[in-house]
Amino acid sequence: MDFTTLCLFWFVLAVPSTSQELVTLRVSPTVVAKFNTRVTLHCNASTSQNGLLIKHMGWTQDTKLCSVNEEGTVISHHNNFTSPFHCEYEDGRLSLVFQRMQPLEIKKHFMCKLRSNQGVVHGFTTVELQExxxxxxxxxxxxxxxxxxxxxxxxxxxxxxxxxxxxxxxxxxxxxxxxxxxxxxxxxxxxxxxxxxxxxxxxxxxxxxxxxxxxxxxxxxxxxxxxxxxxxxxxxxxxxxxxxxxxxxxxxxxx
Missing domain, CATH: 2.60.40.10 (Immunoglobulins)
Structure with a gap:
């Protein structure tokens, strides 16, 4: 490994660490849902620096559920998801709102992902359904x-x-x-x-x-x-x- 390759390898490892320090996502690790009641998953972006520009922010569970673009426009992708839902966005917070949760849709993690001028980060939320x-x-x-x-x-x-x-x-x-x-x-x-x-x-x-x-x-x-x-x-x-x-x-x- 020559000096140029070594420096490049060090730089690639350093970038994620620096990005994580600049921008972070706050999501609840676990959300408990009651039968036939509204459930909201929040994803909050925050930064230690000024000038955060959100390029893309979205919720997924194997497939896209909803996202917000650089202009702040919310786009929903209902696909074959059986639980009715919509998304709300305000000041760096993207909320995924279900009118009610079904058992089939709590088996996998929900992921919120952010792309910004200060880095790319993601977080996971698990929904548990009450007996x-x-x-x-x-x-x-x-x-x-x-x-x-x-x-x-x-x-x-x-x-x-x-x-x-x-x-x-x-x-x-x-x-x-x-x-x-x-x-x-x-x-x-x-x-x-x-x-x-x-x-x-x-x-x-x-x-x-x-x-x-x-x-x-x-x-x-x-x-x-x-x-x-x-x-x-x-x-x-x-x-x-x-x-x-x-x-x-x-x-x-x-x-």
């Missing part, structure tokens, strides 16, 4: 209780209760089916076989336990003689207490 499950439907089919949970993420298991008795793991194993929609949401349906206590007036309860936290995140209570059913959702911490509460309520009505 979720929605009580969707319940009924009695041939005196057999059946319940369905929709928009389940990441996965879950249905546990059945009859009055104060936990039927999970017993001989009366429920029939459970799972299906995945194009956006990555699970639908879980569980049906309990008819058993000897079917004619009793005690309520049934099916509770969805998350595979992520092992917590109950949704619950459905069924009360009736095979013709009617009552549903209750959004009982993440008290699902196991619901059969007891319904039993007491039932006894009060009978008094």
């Amino acid at each position: 979720n499950g929605e009580a969707a439907d319940s009924s009695f089919q041939n005196k057999s209780p059946r319940c369905t949970f929709s928009h389940v993420y990441p996965d879950g298991e249905v546990h059945w209760f009859h009055g104060s008795r936990n039927l999970s793991g017993g001989s009366e194993r429920p029939l459970t089916s799972k299906s995945l929609d194009p956006q990555g949401w699970l639908t879980i349906t569980s049906q309990l076989p008819v058993h000897s206590d079917q004619e009793s007036r005690l309520p049934y309860n099916c509770s969805l336990r998350s595979a992520l936290s092992d917590a109950y995140i949704a619950s459905i209570a069924l009360v009736g003689n095979g013709a009617t059913a009552w549903r209750s959702s959004d009982i993440p911490k008290t699902a196991l207490c619901l059969p007891f509460a319904l039993t007491l309520y039932r006894l009060e009505i009978m008094d």
Whole structure:
């Protein structure tokens, strides 16, 4: 290696270090998204020197999502991205705004990249989706209780209760089916076989336990003689207490 090659090699290594000191990007490493709520990813450019000129700034996830050019014009590239989104730009901050996030689109990093007169830098953001499950439907089919949970993420298991008795793991194993929609949401349906206590007036309860936290995140209570059913959702911490509460309520009505 001659002197000219050595100097060139040293210069190439030195340029990224100098550029990183001049201009930086600030992005949140992780953003937690709730079901069916707006999510915003911010990318902020800052510099220790005056005269920063942004030539190009953009968000990508394998493919271009949106970018801003030197004139400050925002361009969106929707492609085949299933979650609706738009971008906002103001004073060196490019924000990627989703109306709601889908499970299929949180598997990979989002990258923000900046090209400027003071260097080229990039940063990554990961979106995590909170565990979720929605009580969707319940009924009695041939005196057999059946319940369905929709928009389940990441996965879950249905546990059945009859009055104060936990039927999970017993001989009366429920029939459970799972299906995945194009956006990555699970639908879980569980049906309990008819058993000897079917004619009793005690309520049934099916509770969805998350595979992520092992917590109950949704619950459905069924009360009736095979013709009617009552549903209750959004009982993440008290699902196991619901059969007891319904039993007491039932006894009060009978008094």
